Amino acid sequence: MKNVLEYKNYIGSVNYCSEDSVFYGKMEGINDVVLFEGESVSELKKGFEDAVTDYLETCKEIGKEPNKIYKGVFNVRISKKVHKEISIIALKKGIKLNELVNKTFHYLVNNENKVLK
Helix, strand or coil, X not given: CCCEEEECCEEEEEEEECCCCEEEEEEECECCCCEEEECCHHHHHHXXXXXXXXXXXXXXXXXXXXXXXXXXXXXXXXXXXXXHHHHHHHHHHXXXXXXXXXXXXXXXXXXXXXXXX
């Protein structure tokens, strides 16, 4: 199951509130908080598309970059065992652990559909 919507290269998270009988979501990958909702899937999709369009128009009007800027640095928590194992793999390959992780992420990005089914 995929709990995201995609429109104009933007992603929206999707959730459901049974208490209010409404679907709702949030635009991801931006520096602002933009929410959308709908009482049906089609209303939710329209709400997301309208939110993306409005957000992009607003950013253009005020001269703001709409996309979140990623630093390229983040912390990952893994088990001690996996940390040891990937450190050994990097050592055997003659590369730094960071390079091994980078290559692994590049592989994942280029083969997402094969790796994550």
